[in-house]
Amino acid sequence: MFSxxxxxxxVAAIALMGTAIATVPGAVLAQTPDxxxxxxxxxxxxxxxxxxxxxxxxxxARHASVERDAASAAAFYRSALRxxxxxxELLDRAFISxxxxxxxxxxxxxxxxxxxxDKTNRVARLVVGVHDLKxxxxxxxxxxxxxxxxxxxxxxxxxxxxxWAAYGAGDAKGGVATIDKLAGPEWYPLFKDFHAGxxxxxxxxxxxxxxxxxxxxxxxxxxxRVTEAYARWLSRNKxxxxxxxxxxxxxxxxxxxxxxxxxxxxxxxxxxxPPLADSAQAGAAEALYGIGATLTxxxxxxxxxxxxxxxxxxxxxxxxxxLSLADLYESVKRPQMAIKVYERVPATSPLKRxxxxxxxxxxxxxxxxxxxxxxxxxxxxxxSKDLEAIMALGNIERGRKKFGDCGATYSRGIDxxxxxxxxxxxxxxxxxxxxxxxxxxxxxxxxxxxxxxxLQPDQPHVLNxxxxxxxxxxxxxxxxxxxxxxxxxxxPDDGYIVDSLGWAYYRIGNYEEAVKxxxxxxxxxPEDPTINDHLGDAYWRVGRTLEAKFQWAHxxxxxxxxxxxxxxxAKIANGxxxxxxxxxxxxxxxxxxxxxx
Numbered sequence: 001m002f003s004x005x006x007x008x009x010x011v012a013a014i015a016l017m018g019t020a021i022a023t024v025p026g027a028v029l030a031q032t033p034d035x036x037x038x039x040x041x042x043x044x045x046x047x048x049x050x051x052x053x054x055x056x057x058x059x060x061a062r063h064a065s066v067e068r069d070a071a072s073a074a075a076f077y078r079s080a081l082r083x084x085x086x087x088x089e090l091l092d093r094a095f096i097s098x099x100x101x102x103x104x105x106x107x108x109x110x111x112x113x114x115x116x117x118d119k120t121n122r123v124a125r126l127v128v129g130v131h132d133l134k135x136x137x138x139x140x141x142x143x144x145x146x147x148x149x150x151x152x153x154x155x156x157x158x159x160x161x162x163x164w165a166a167y168g169a170g171d172a173k174g175g176v177a178t179i180d181k182l183a184g185p186e187w188y189p190l191f192k193d194f195h196a197g198x199x200x201x202x203x204x205x206x207x208x209x210x211x212x213x214x215x216x217x218x219x220x221x222x223x224x225r226v227t228e229a230y231a232r233w234l235s236r237n238k239x240x241x242x243x244x245x246x247x248x249x250x251x252x253x254x255x256x257x258x259x260x261x262x263x264x265x266x267x268x269x270x271x272x273x274p275p276l277a278d279s280a281q282a283g284a285a286e287a288l289y290g291i292g293a294t295l296t297x298x299x300x301x302x303x304x305x306x307x308x309x310x311x312x313x314x315x316x317x318x319x320x321x322x323l324s325l326a327d328l329y330e331s332v333k334r335p336q337m338a339i340k341v342y343e344r345v346p347a348t349s350p351l352k353r354x355x356x357x358x359x360x361x362x363x364x365x366x367x368x369x370x371x372x373x374x375x376x377x378x379x380x381x382x383x384s385k386d387l388e389a390i391m392a393l394g395n396i397e398r399g400r401k402k403f404g405d406c407g408a409t410y411s412r413g414i415d416x417x418x419x420x421x422x423x424x425x426x427x428x429x430x431x432x433x434x435x436x437x438x439x440x441x442x443x444x445x446x447x448x449x450x451x452x453x454x455l456q457p458d459q460p461h462v463l464n465x466x467x468x469x470x471x472x473x474x475x476x477x478x479x480x481x482x483x484x485x486x487x488x489x490x491x492p493d494d495g496y497i498v499d500s501l502g503w504a505y506y507r508i509g510n511y512e513e514a515v516k517x518x519x520x521x522x523x524x525x526p527e528d529p530t531i532n533d534h535l536g537d538a539y540w541r542v543g544r545t546l547e548a549k550f551q552w553a554h555x556x557x558x559x560x561x562x563x564x565x566x567x568x569x570a571k572i573a574n575g576x577x578x579x580x581x582x583x584x585x586x587x588x589x590x591x592x593x594x595x596x597x
Contacts, residue, residue, distance in 0.1 A: 057083070065093075068332055070100035078106075088117055099127060100305055104313040122148045123306065126158070130310045133161065133284055138169035152185055153291060153303065160195050160287035168280030172203035190219045191290065194226050197233075198283055201275045206237050217246070222253050224260075225276065225290060225320075231263055232273040243267040258350035285315035293324040301328055319349040326358065335362035353379060357392050364396045372396055385416045391428075398435055407435035426456035430465070437469065445469075460487040464497045471504045480504065495525030503534050511541040529560035533568055540576045548575075 057080035065073045077094035084090060095110035108131045111124035118124075129144030142165045149158045159182045166175030176196045182188060197212030213230040220226060227250045234243040244267040251260050266273055277283040292307030308325040311318060326341035342359035345352050356379050363372040376393040380386055390413040397406035410432035417425050433448030449466040453459065467483030470476040484501050491497050502517030518535040525531050536551030552572045560568060 065097070068334055070097050073097040074101045074103065074106070091117070092121075095124065095127075099123070099309060102309040102312065104131065104309065120147075122150050122154065126154075126306075127310070129161065129165075130284070130288075130313060133165050133168065134281055134314055136168060136280075138165045138280070141165040141168075153295070153300075155182065155184060156188060156191060157287060157291050157307065160191065161284050163195060163199060164280045164284040164287065167199045167202065167283070172199050172205075175199050190216055190223065190226070191287075193219070194223075194229065194290075195283065195287060198229060198275060198277050198286070201229075201233065202277065202279075202283075206233070209233060210237055221249060224250070224257065225286070228259060228263060229276050231267065232275060235267050235271065235273045240267045240270050243273070258354060262350045281314045285311045285318055285321065288314070289318055289321040289324065293320070296324055296328045296331070301332060304328055317344070317346050317349075319345050319351040319355075323351060323355060323358075326355070330358075330362065335365045338362045339366065353382075353386075353389075357389050360396070361392055364399070369396060369400055380412070384412070387413055387416065394431060394435075398431060401438070403435045403438040407432055407439060407441075410435065422455040426452045426459060426462070429455065430459070430462050434465065437465075442469075442473075458486060458490070460490040460494070460497060463487040464500050468500045468504060471507050474507075477508060481508070493524060495521045495523075495528065495531065498524060499528075499531045499534060502538065506534070506538050506541070511538055514538040515542055515544075527558055529555040529558035529564075532558060533560065533564070536571070537576065540571075545575065 057076045060072075060076045062073075074094060074097035077090055077097050081087065081090045081094050091110060091113055095107055095114055098104075098107035098110055104127065107127050111121075111127045114121050114124040115128065125144045126148035129141050129148060132138070132141035132144060142162050145158050145161045145165065149155050159179055163175040163179040166172070166178055176199055179192050179196050179199075182192060193212045193216035197209045197216065200206075200212060201209035210233050213226070213233050216223075216226045217230045227246060231243040231246040234246060244264060247260050247264045247267060250257070251264065254260075263273070277286050288307045288311035292304045292311060295301070295304035295307065305325075305328060308321055308328065311321045312325065315321070322341050322345050326338040329335070329338040329341065339359060339362045342355045342362070345355035349355075356375050360372040360375040360379075363369070363375070373393065373396060376389055376396070379389040380393060383389070390409060394406045394409035394413065397403075397409055410428055414425075414428050414432065417428060429448040429452040433445040433452065436442075436448060437445035446466070446469070449462055449469075452462045453466070456462070463483040464487040467480040467487065470480035471484070481504055484497070484504050487497050488494075488501050498517055499521035502514050502521055505511070505517060506514035515535070515538045518531065518538050521531050522535055532551050532555035536548045536555060539545070539548035539551060549572055552568050556565065556568045556572065
């Protein structure tokens with residue numbers, strides 16, 4: 001019998017037995033691994049795997065796949081495969097899971113077994129080809145990569161990789177010709193010129209490279225890597241002023257990107273900057289990263305995961321590939337794995353600061369808040385005007401109810417806000433106002449809420465917060481109600497704001513309207529304990545006592561804040577007296593801590 005900690009995999013996986021398993025050749029599951037350290041207690045050990053039957057391993061693997069835990073899925077599939085080595089489906093799934101996990105060396109071994117059964121498996125061909133390229137087996141790399149072609153995206157990737165393999169074999173001219181022969185969609189030329197330019201650059205044909213880079217730049221001057229490649233070429237072959245102008249043009253489109261800031265600093269200092277890629281492996285990694293990052297932004301996480309993992313196999317410290325992979329993990333709700341990736345960004349990279357901010361956000365989501373705060377305090381200590389890091393720190397403190405701390409943090413940001421960006425600046429006063437109100441400094445909070453509305457009139461979350469606060473205190477009732485109604489008009493499907501309107505009616509004694517709006521809020525946010533508590537109070541006031549107790553019981557079961565639970569339980573037992581007050585009035589669900597602002 002295997003360890004109890006694996007019951008969650010096998011028991012939950014039983015439900016999958018009656019479900020047909022889609023077996024699309026070459027399909028890639030968007031699985032994302034959850035390696036041990038903070039999750040070491042859950043990751044399967046060798047002893048755990050030995051004690052599983054084939055069916056137990058398979059079911060556990062399927063469940064791990066559903067949970068997007070590629071590391072566990074790969075381990076379980078390989079365990080099942082050891083006991084049933086001729087099962088082709090297990091082989092294919094173990095291979096795909098290993099690729100998704102980034103364990104490319106293991107994936108190569110499995111891919112070779114896959115290809116003895118199915119010589120046309122395109123993903124296996126691609127993985128083996130990339131491995132060959134890494135090992136500088138360029139002829140074999142071209143053979144395998146060329147057999148991985150299937151559609152517009154895979155055609156482009158295979159052609160670019162084949163071009164880089166030709167360059168690695170000493171045939172730069174043939175590599176460029178391979179790339180130039182590819183015909184396809186209107187977005188192909190950008191990638192073709194970019195990579196042909198890099199190959200020409202490394203082979204000493206700087207003039208020809210410049211023509212390609214300029215052409216790519218004219219096709220899309222907002223593409224970061226094209227901009228970098230062209231500016232670097234200009235710094236070596238023209239002059240620093242021309243390179244600086246290219247960086248400055250990009251900076252106007254996307255201000256203060258770390259790589260652009262570094263480039264501007266170097267070109268203004270007159271430095272001749274090296275090419276983006278310095279080898280066939282680095283060039284191939286750039287191709288895999290570029291397509292992978294594009295697919296991630298367009299919802300193609302499955303294939304993007306394969307390309308990004310292969311890119312990092314070729315160039316393990318590629319900072320942009322690391323950030324893209326971490327972003328992919330975040331998009332599929334795997335912050336634990338994103339943490340591992342952000343930790344791999346080199347300390348020397350200009351992107352390390354960006355990685356640290358996102359790392360902190362993910363650490364907080366994994367309940368490692370002290371680590372997150374320590375990291376962000378380090379970033380803001382290095383740069384006291386880093387508004388992104390200051391905002392991230394304040395948001396974490398606010399989310400963890402450190403209201404005194406977050407008020408001070410937002411104040412640091414407000415002190416260095418740039419002038420003229422009223423909409424962006426408004427949120428700082430709004431968030432600081434929340435912290436002040438929760439710290440029982442209402443006069444300061446009210447002033448900040450009014451300032452936020454001055455900078456961004458009719459912002460629904462600020463209208464909601466300030467309007468509700470007034471009504472909750474019994475002041476400015478008419479104006480407060482108007483504010484909340486204006487907020488609801490803008491966000492009619494926001495359960496928290498609709499709840500505010502219902503609770504505002506409750507507070508002024510209009511219980512029928514309170515019920516009407518709170519029922520609507522429940523429809524929008526059925527699993528929120530405070531809204532259920534609100535509706536229970538309103539039902540009680542209109543004489544619907546059985547329904548009231550049902551709503552309170554539901555609120556209790558939805559895990560309300562610990563300090564609210566005794567109040568809810570008391571109402572379930574005894575109902576409400578005329579002077580009893582709802583726990584929800586204290587819970588401030590009207591604001592939801594500024595969520596969505």
